[in-house]
Amino acid sequence: METKIFRNFLGEKGLKPTKERIAVLSEVFSFHGHFDPEYLYLRIKDAGSKASRASVYRTLSLLVECGLVKKVTRTEKGNIYEHTYGHSHHDHMICDACGEIIEFYSEKLENLQDEICAENSFAGSTHTLEIRGHCKKCRTKQS
Amino acid sequence: METKIFRNFLGEKGLKPTKERIAVLSEVFSFHGHFDPEYLYLRIKDAGSKASRASVYRTLSLLVECGLVKKVTRTEKGNIYEHTYGHSHHDHMICDACGEIIEFYSEKLENLQDEICAENSFAGSTHTLEIRGHCKKCRTKQS
DNA sequence: AGTTAAATTGCAATTCAATCTCAGTTTCAG
DNA sequence: CTGAAACTGAGATTGAATTGCAATTTAACT
Numbered sequence: 001m002e003t004k005i006f007r008n009f010l011g012e013k014g015l016k017p018t019k020e021r022i023a024v025l026s027e028v029f030s031f032h033g034h035f036d037p038e039y040l041y042l043r044i045k046d047a048g049s050k051a052s053r054a055s056v057y058r059t060l061s062l063l064v065e066c067g068l069v070k071k072v073t074r075t076e077k078g079n080i081y082e083h084t085y086g087h088s089h090h091d092h093m094i095c096d097a098c099g100e101i102i103e104f105y106s107e108k109l110e111n112l113q114d115e116i117c118a119e120n121s122f123a124g125s126t127h128t129l130e131i132r133g134h135c136k137k138c139r140t141k142q143s
Numbered sequence: 144m145e146t147k148i149f150r151n152f153l154g155e156k157g158l159k160p161t162k163e164r165i166a167v168l169s170e171v172f173s174f175h176g177h178f179d180p181e182y183l184y185l186r187i188k189d190a191g192s193k194a195s196r197a198s199v200y201r202t203l204s205l206l207v208e209c210g211l212v213k214k215v216t217r218t219e220k221g222n223i224y225e226h227t228y229g230h231s232h233h234d235h236m237i238c239d240a241c242g243e244i245i246e247f248y249s250e251k252l253e254n255l256q257d258e259i260c261a262e263n264s265f266a267g268s269t270h271t272l273e274i275r276g277h278c279k280k281c282r283t284k285q286s
Numbered sequence: 287a288g289t290t291a292a293a294t295t296g297c298a299a300t301t302c303a304a305t306c307t308c309a310g311t312t313t314c315a316g
Numbered sequence: 317c318t319g320a321a322a323c324t325g326a327g328a329t330t331g332a333a334t335t336g337c338a339a340t341t342t343a344a345c346t
Contacts, residue, residue, distance in 0.1 A: 074217035121279035136264035
């Protein structure tokens with residue numbers, strides 16, 4: 001399914017579904033969780049496919065452009081991505097103590113953000129909300 | 144006031160309030176708005192003070208560490224900062240076309256986030272919300 | 287004021303993610 | 317099949333950020 005979407009996207013842009021691009025695509029969807037370009041590059045090699053770092057970067061941009069992948073955040077070590085197809089939108093809470101990442105979703109929150117965008121004549125397309133603090137476990141451990 | 148806070152912070156860490164550090168500090172608080180390290184470096188030069196790029200970067204880290212300055216976001220062109228002392232909490236909308244940064248604050252949004260934290264037994268301390276899209280100007284320009 | 291150890295600076299070198307260049311390769315429409 | 321256009325990989329390049337280091341500055345203590 002992802003493949004179909006990607007091939008469609010490429011077709012519409014006059015781009016070609018090369019082995020390298022498909023290798024990147026399949027690897028991105030072969031696991032769950034966050035990743036950075038280098039990690040992905042190594043996984044692709046490991047999987048026996050081949051695609052240079054340059055191709056990984058180039059393909060990643062395409063995947064983001066067609067909405068199959070999202071750039072989650074930028075760290076001091078580079079960009080972090082996650083695949084989004086088949087996963088609904090969510091935001092993150094990150095525990096400063098143990099690093100646990102809790103995903104959450106709130107319809108109300110989404111609507112409120114739309115309202116705020118409208119108030120500012122801003123056409124919002126994506127957002128990132130990251131709440132930092134302490135998770136239940138670490139809260140009690142503290143006291 | 145900022146100066147007092149910063150001097151205190153330096154004192155506690157056994158660091159020295161050098162001309163360069165103070166020059167960076169004053170320049171940061173001499174204007175309102177967002178900035179990147181290079182822009183700050185040029186402003187300092189312009190103001191007749193002197194501090195190398197290295198010192199600007201090093202001092203900026205200290206200012207973030209002591210809470211007077213906040214790293215707002217990371218763009219493809221580098222980090223963006225803002226001074227926080229004397230400014231209340233707000234979130235950002237960033238235009239993908241022209242890079243404009245719009246600040247906003249919503250009481251409702253804050254409350255809603257508190258609710259969501261409570262639902263997840265999470266003790267939230269800070270958050271970052273960044274909405275990306277197109278600002279009014281770039282919206283109309285597009286069509 | 288003078289001395290000295292520790293902190294600091296600036297420059298240049300370095301790092302590292304990301305992008306670009308370009309010659310050789312692959313794709314696919316006709 | 318064939319050729320034009322699209323792609324690729326390797327290495328060069330970019331640019332923000334960091335670091336090493338010799339020279340300089342700071343400030344605590346005489």
